[in-house]
Amino acid sequence: xxxxxxxxxxxxxxxxxxxxxxxxxxxxxxxxxxxxxxxxxxxxxxxxxxxxxxxxxxxxxxxxxxxxxxxxxxxxxxxxxxxxxxxxxxxxxxxxxxxxxxxxxxxxxxxxxxxxxxxxxxxxxxx
Amino acid sequence: xxxxxxxxxxxxxxxxxxxxxxxxxxxxxxxxxxxxxxxxxxxxxxxxxxxxxxxxxxxxxxxxxxxxxxxxxxxxxxxxxxxxxxxxxxxxxxxxxxxxxxxxxxxxxxxxxxxxxxxxxxxxxxxxxxxxxxxxxxxxxxxxxxxxxxxxxxxxxxxxxxxxxxxxxxxxxxxxxxxxxxxxxxxxxxxxxxxxxxxxxxxxxxxxxxxxxxxxxxxxxxxxxxxxxxxxxxxxxxxxxxxxxxxxxxxxxxxxxxxxxxxxxxxxxxxxxxxxxxxxxxxxxxxxxxxxxxxxxxxxxxxxxxxxxxxxxxxxxxxxxxxxxxxxxxxxxxxxxxxxxxxxxxxxxxxxxxxxxxxxxxxxxxxxxxxxxxxxxxxxxxxxxxxxxxxxxxxxxxxxxxxxxxxxxxxxxxxxxxxxxxxxxxxxxxxxxxxxxxxxxxxxxxxxxxxxxxxx
Numbered sequence: 001x002x003x004x005x006x007x008x009x010x011x012x013x014x015x016x017x018x019x020x021x022x023x024x025x026x027x028x029x030x031x032x033x034x035x036x037x038x039x040x041x042x043x044x045x046x047x048x049x050x051x052x053x054x055x056x057x058x059x060x061x062x063x064x065x066x067x068x069x070x071x072x073x074x075x076x077x078x079x080x081x082x083x084x085x086x087x088x089x090x091x092x093x094x095x096x097x098x099x100x101x102x103x104x105x106x107x108x109x110x111x112x113x114x115x116x117x118x119x120x121x122x123x124x125x126x127x
Numbered sequence: 128x129x130x131x132x133x134x135x136x137x138x139x140x141x142x143x144x145x146x147x148x149x150x151x152x153x154x155x156x157x158x159x160x161x162x163x164x165x166x167x168x169x170x171x172x173x174x175x176x177x178x179x180x181x182x183x184x185x186x187x188x189x190x191x192x193x194x195x196x197x198x199x200x201x202x203x204x205x206x207x208x209x210x211x212x213x214x215x216x217x218x219x220x221x222x223x224x225x226x227x228x229x230x231x232x233x234x235x236x237x238x239x240x241x242x243x244x245x246x247x248x249x250x251x252x253x254x255x256x257x258x259x260x261x262x263x264x265x266x267x268x269x270x271x272x273x274x275x276x277x278x279x280x281x282x283x284x285x286x287x288x289x290x291x292x293x294x295x296x297x298x299x300x301x302x303x304x305x306x307x308x309x310x311x312x313x314x315x316x317x318x319x320x321x322x323x324x325x326x327x328x329x330x331x332x333x334x335x336x337x338x339x340x341x342x343x344x345x346x347x348x349x350x351x352x353x354x355x356x357x358x359x360x361x362x363x364x365x366x367x368x369x370x371x372x373x374x375x376x377x378x379x380x381x382x383x384x385x386x387x388x389x390x391x392x393x394x395x396x397x398x399x400x401x402x403x404x405x406x407x408x409x410x411x412x413x414x415x416x417x418x419x420x421x422x423x424x425x426x427x428x429x430x431x432x433x434x435x436x437x438x439x440x441x442x443x444x445x446x447x448x449x450x451x452x453x454x455x456x457x458x459x460x461x462x463x464x465x466x467x468x469x470x471x472x473x474x475x476x477x478x479x480x481x482x483x484x485x486x487x488x489x490x491x492x493x494x495x496x497x498x499x500x501x502x503x504x505x506x507x508x509x510x511x512x513x514x515x516x517x518x519x520x521x522x523x524x525x526x527x528x529x530x531x532x533x534x535x536x537x538x539x540x541x542x543x544x545x546x547x548x549x550x551x552x553x554x555x556x557x558x559x560x561x562x563x564x565x566x567x568x569x570x571x572x573x574x575x576x577x578x579x580x581x582x583x
Contacts, residue, residue, distance in 0.1 A: 042418070045276055045279075060418075060443045063443075064443055064448055065443035065452075067452070
């Protein structure tokens with residue numbers, strides 16, 4: 001089961017809504033399993049303005065290199081630098097130490113369109 | 128899939144599917160005047176007759192040419208062992224080494240090639256080679272755009288006019304539909320080297336190309352150009368002659384932090400001139416940029432028994448995995464030519480390469496001295512140069528007439544510069560290598576004198 005306190009979107013990112021219109025973003029355990037052993041991550045730059053669905057990071061595994069899409073529009077306010085040296089953290093702890101970036105949300109309406117945990121769970125079971 | 132040729136119906140259906148009328152429509156990008164529609168061979172000739180016909184045409188080619196033309200493609204000695212070894216079936220017929228377990232020889236050769244390119248350029252990593260120097264440089268421009276995070280929205284690449292004009296054309300072709308622009312940097316007409324750009328020329332620029340030596344053969348002020356670019360957050364692309372690197376400062380040591388990407392043409396390393404191709408491009412870079420490097424890379428690893436093995440590595444960047452988001456649509460390498468270059472470099476070794484570079488320097492400087500004494504010739508610049516330089520012919524004769532009359536004596540005089548550089552009237556780019564003897568040089572000078580006397 002996927003954590004129930006997070007939001008998701010269909011391209012397998014999870015989103016945690018924090019105080020002050022900030023959000024933490026990572027990829028789901030399911031996505032990490034599909035990718036296999038993650039060997040490299042290309043993180044966005046701080047202060048980048050991103051629009052929803054922009055590709056903002058590249059996650060490379062032994063099998064493929066896959067884009068991470070912005071689940072919300074906003075400004076990048078933090079990236080998880082530890083992943084540059086230890087990208088495998090995403091496989092080991094995708095919802096905790098394996099968080100990828102934080103953004104300052106600039107359109108709260110977009111949050112309403114994200115999936116609840118049960119909806120996301122249903123969507124991956126369909127796949 | 129059966130190995131049966133397509134029949135007419137197959138072809139018609141495939142053309143219908145992609146919405147064109149004929150196979151020729153696929154080639155409309157190639158100008159009609161350079162396409163070959165008719166070989167002018169009568170139909171009904173058998174192999175023997177055709178072979179004799181072609182041999183008779185080939186016999187009209189001049190042999191034993193004294194060649195003073197360079198400009199990016201050079202006449203060097205190729206040790207017999209190079210193609211004796213490269214022509215072995217194991218090298219000659221093998222192709223893409225995707226299946227590492229049965230391609231160890233090919234992979235190791237490429238790995239050695241990469242290591243030697245790194246030794247010459249002092250860069251951290253090299254790829255497995257690209258088609259030629261021009262396309263490698265164009266790939267480097269696209270790579271520079273990807274890695275320049277500081278001037279993120281910049282659209283321009285600064286290119287010296289003193290870069291090989293053929294390279295400038297290939298870069299134009301490659302980037303013209305990607306929304307990027309070329310801004311040319313003028314050369315100083317008194318020195319034949321690139322005028323240092325000013326800070327206001329750095330706006331909107333993501334990369335600077337620095338050719339060393341430049342197209343005129345002259346040595347550029349690489350350290351200052353490199354530092355200027357880095358101070359303005361501009362990526363530095365070095366375009367170098369690999370033989371010159373045996374005695375010149377390697378690109379990784381240029382300025383305070385070195386060139387970011389180094390490319391060049393490695394035809395000089397064991398590949399014959401052969402009418403312009405196949406040649407051999409190389410591309411090396413700083414380690415931090417390896418994931419944005421185009422093309423194939425071979426890495427060394429150990430197998431489960433601890434033995435050394437070689438594999439294609441970092442393939443996730445490449446087209447067969449990353450599809451349209453690959454770093455480049457180049458997903459092969461110039462395998463056979465890279466093999467020849469690897470054998471050439473192995474045979475010469477470090478000492479041999481230094482001697483070869485010195486000989487090229489010496490012969491071209493001697494040629495300059497000899498031509499300096501010819502009253503019809505002016506040495507245009509006195510900048511330091513490596514293996515070629517520019518001469519201006521006295522206006523009692525046109526360069527075209529002189530080239531033509533001298534060619535009757537089996538001499539290829541050099542490259543006329545006026546077509547690409549209208550200011551360089553009656554000028555020729557002229558080259559000497561280790562193949563140019565002192566007799567050749569005197570014969571050239573004497574032949575020029577005789578022909579001018581006869582024609583004027």
